[in-house]
Amino acid sequence: MTSSTKLRxxxxxxxxxxxxxxxxxxxxxxxxxxxxxxxxxxxxxxxxIEATTMIDKHLNEKNLKKHLATLEGVxxxxxxxxxxxxxxxxxxxxGIGAYSTKTGELSYELHQKRPFIYHINKLHxxxxxxWTIMGxxxxxxxxxxxxxxxxxxxxxxxLMKRGIWLVLAGLAIPILYIVLS
Numbered sequence: 001m002t003s004s005t006k007l008r009x010x011x012x013x014x015x016x017x018x019x020x021x022x023x024x025x026x027x028x029x030x031x032x033x034x035x036x037x038x039x040x041x042x043x044x045x046x047x048x049i050e051a052t053t054m055i056d057k058h059l060n061e062k063n064l065k066k067h068l069a070t071l072e073g074v075x076x077x078x079x080x081x082x083x084x085x086x087x088x089x090x091x092x093x094x095g096i097g098a099y100s101t102k103t104g105e106l107s108y109e110l111h112q113k114r115p116f117i118y119h120i121n122k123l124h125x126x127x128x129x130x131w132t133i134m135g136x137x138x139x140x141x142x143x144x145x146x147x148x149x150x151x152x153x154x155x156x157x158x159l160m161k162r163g164i165w166l167v168l169a170g171l172a173i174p175i176l177y178i179v180l181s
């Protein structure tokens with residue numbers, strides 16, 4: 001067995017086993033990346049509920065807080081702030097709202113955590129203590145998988161025949177985005 005054959009054998013073994021090892025992390029990063037790319041101004045880690053209800057008119061801060069405590073489905077009020085001549089801003093546990101003393105309208109939005117998405121996005125953003133090491137291992141592993149993958153196939157489908165054109169096309173895409181943006 002020549003030294004290049006031995007090297008190719010070890011590259012295949014490491015590439016295969018590292019690929020299997022990184023499947024879970026790759027799926028998590030891919031799913032999280034997709035969700036973050038399509039946020040449309042809303043954090044995918046939270047579900048937002050918007051609601052409007054009519055309550056008594058002309059309530060002051062103290063009476064408004066008491067009244068809101070009796071409503072079903074309305075979260076705990078943390079704070080109420082006077083926000084002009086006829087409005088109060090209501091800070092809920094997990095949301096915010098506005099109350100009009102003139103009309104009695106209470107509009108609010110609540111933000112509920114989507115646990116799975118919240119946690120995978122924290123990993124993606126590197127907001128989990130100690131995750132930097134795993135993120136670095138993942139990053140360098142992807143570099144190894146990309147480079148080692150180029151040398152695994154010989155012949156007409158190898159790097160120096162068909163592969164070179166695919167590598168160049170893959171390099172051209174990010175370069176074009178950078179140049180044209």
